[in-house]
Amino acid sequence: MITFLSVVVALPIAALIWFSAGNGFDAFWTVASSPQAVAALKLSLVMSALAALTNAVLGTITAWVLVRDDFRGKSAVNALIDLPFALPTIVAGLVLIALYGVQTPLRLDLGFVHFQATITFSRWAIYFALLFVTLPFVVRTVQPVLMELDTELEEAARSLGAGEFTVFRRVVLPNILPGILSGLTMAFARAVGEVGSVILITGNLPYKTEVASTFILQRIDGDPHGAAAVSVVLLTISFAVLLTVGAFRRYATRHERA
Amino acid sequence: MRKYLLRSTALGYLLIILIGPLAMMIWRTLGDLDGAWAAITSHNTLLAFKLTLYVTAIAVPINTVFGVVCGLVIVRSTLPGRGILNAFVDLPLALSPVVVGLSLVVLYGANGWFGFFDDHGIRILYAVPAIVLATVFVSLPFVAREVVPTLREIGDDQEQAARTLGASGWQTFWRITLPSIRWAVVYGVVLTAARCIGEFGAVLVVSGNVEGKTQTATLRVDDAYQFAYGNYAPAYGIALVLAAMAVLVLVAMTLVKPREEAT
Numbered sequence: 001m002i003t004f005l006s007v008v009v010a011l012p013i014a015a016l017i018w019f020s021a022g023n024g025f026d027a028f029w030t031v032a033s034s035p036q037a038v039a040a041l042k043l044s045l046v047m048s049a050l051a052a053l054t055n056a057v058l059g060t061i062t063a064w065v066l067v068r069d070d071f072r073g074k075s076a077v078n079a080l081i082d083l084p085f086a087l088p089t090i091v092a093g094l095v096l097i098a099l100y101g102v103q104t105p106l107r108l109d110l111g112f113v114h115f116q117a118t119i120t121f122s123r124w125a126i127y128f129a130l131l132f133v134t135l136p137f138v139v140r141t142v143q144p145v146l147m148e149l150d151t152e153l154e155e156a157a158r159s160l161g162a163g164e165f166t167v168f169r170r171v172v173l174p175n176i177l178p179g180i181l182s183g184l185t186m187a188f189a190r191a192v193g194e195v196g197s198v199i200l201i202t203g204n205l206p207y208k209t210e211v212a213s214t215f216i217l218q219r220i221d222g223d224p225h226g227a228a229a230v231s232v233v234l235l236t237i238s239f240a241v242l243l244t245v246g247a248f249r250r251y252a253t254r255h256e257r258a
Numbered sequence: 259m260r261k262y263l264l265r266s267t268a269l270g271y272l273l274i275i276l277i278g279p280l281a282m283m284i285w286r287t288l289g290d291l292d293g294a295w296a297a298i299t300s301h302n303t304l305l306a307f308k309l310t311l312y313v314t315a316i317a318v319p320i321n322t323v324f325g326v327v328c329g330l331v332i333v334r335s336t337l338p339g340r341g342i343l344n345a346f347v348d349l350p351l352a353l354s355p356v357v358v359g360l361s362l363v364v365l366y367g368a369n370g371w372f373g374f375f376d377d378h379g380i381r382i383l384y385a386v387p388a389i390v391l392a393t394v395f396v397s398l399p400f401v402a403r404e405v406v407p408t409l410r411e412i413g414d415d416q417e418q419a420a421r422t423l424g425a426s427g428w429q430t431f432w433r434i435t436l437p438s439i440r441w442a443v444v445y446g447v448v449l450t451a452a453r454c455i456g457e458f459g460a461v462l463v464v465s466g467n468v469e470g471k472t473q474t475a476t477l478r479v480d481d482a483y484q485f486a487y488g489n490y491a492p493a494y495g496i497a498l499v500l501a502a503m504a505v506l507v508l509v510a511m512t513l514v515k516p517r518e519e520a521t
Contacts, residue, residue, distance in 0.1 A: 001324075001327055001328070001331060002343075004324060005324075005343070005346060005347075008391065008394055008395055008398065009346060009349065009398065010346070011365060011371070011372075012358070012361035012364070012365045013361050015361060015364045015365035015370060015371055016357070016364050016365075018364075019364040019370075058267070058268070058271045061264055061267050061268050062268040062271070062272070064264060064268075065264050065269075066268075069261060069264065069265050071265065075512075077269070077272065079509075079512045080272065080276065080277070082508055082511055083280075083504065083505075083508060084276070085449070085452065086452045086456075086504035086505075086508050086511070087456065087500075087501060087504040088455065088456030088458060088475075088476045088479075088497075088504070089456060089458055089459075090456075090458045090480055090497070090500075091456075091476075091497040091500050091501050094479065094493060094494065094497045095279040095280050095282075095283045095497070095501075096279050097483075098279055098282040098283035098285075099278050099279040099282035100279070128275065132275055132279075135275065135276065164260065186351070189351070190351070190352070192354070193352070193353060193354025193356070193357065193459075194354070195354065195355055195458060195459030195462070196355075196456075196458035196459055200483055200484075212354070213354045213355075213357075213459065216354075216357070216360060217356055217459075217462070217463070220360060220363065220463060224360075224363075224364075227360055228360060231356070231357040231360050234353070234354050234357050235353065235357055238349065238352040238353045238354075238357075239352075242345055242348055242349065243345075246345065
């Protein structure tokens, strides 16, 4: 058990850390803080945060609609939410290219104003790709909590004169917040390391659309130490995220354990 | 009013990000069905799908056994280090596949700790073993993550009852524990298979991406797009086959999920 985990997970990671530390800390820092590496890391973090936050808001709304609303085709929509989990990421990228690529059918030409919904090779491409692959996280962490939430509490608040916004802020939100936060954090982690969906659609332009994972990919052959250094930074972020999610989970279940 | 606003926000978002693009890819494939079909049925594409299924067939059983044992250790045992185990199991979910790939390259590369395999003529890197290792790594957590909450929920009353009636540990597992977590295991297996089939980043780094030899289905899509020269039907076609597999996975998920929740 432990042997399996060590051989499959721990040893490769230990080897990576060892390799990146091979030339000393100064060498590690020089490659990790090179302008192109920093630009790629920064872009990954910012776009991932934006995508995770967007999906936190829209994912909560979607979860609400799936639990409290009723319309024809709801179960189909509910099943569709998991598609980004089931769909290979490279296909996700291609799917977005099909609609938002250079040949997009979404174009408007009025002579004086010309609009074309092409997002390829721009930062919008990263944003859309990350939105796509992290779509299910918040929906799937908030939905079960909303299902179990007793509507009587909300009705009681309403009968005591609370407005809709107050009911949401004071009654619903405190219950679903741990779910939103853990979904958001997992979505963020997933987005920071994302490769397949961004590799085709962004064009990997250094300083513009090159994210951390594609930076690593470009460097593996020519500059393995640079690739390893950025990898170790990503690894650190992953560990930090896991610890954060663990803390959210413990907070959410604090009453059950007491 | 508020209800319709929320509904149209959610559905509009799904339309923009998910349904619209997917419909467009299907539409574009249908636009050049012959080209797409030729690409799908070409020799090297079929070999790529065969390799993907082969790797999945190896990785899924390994991770199923590991996931069940891991879940039992995390929930039922009092072994020291199970907290670390719990944290480590989730790592592949949060880690970039490219980092996984690079770790394997560093470990099994010529100057790596396990470089001696290559010295003795055992090809791991840029061959099928590395693809299997990468796939096992990235799909590691799914069974364990489904099994752990179910094990917690069912408690160990029945297991203890079986023990007091004289059942051995092995008997208790086969007769009591496994039947009660079986749908969680099945659900985890479906997720694991989906992840194995769809893996791209880690495999891209370790496989060498040799057509017909170490090229998986997802790498094939990447290749078909990069060497499309304006003709994207082959890439869309092969991608659509993978999307169809994903839809099968979704169907399996919707069939299994209620049963898992009923346990």
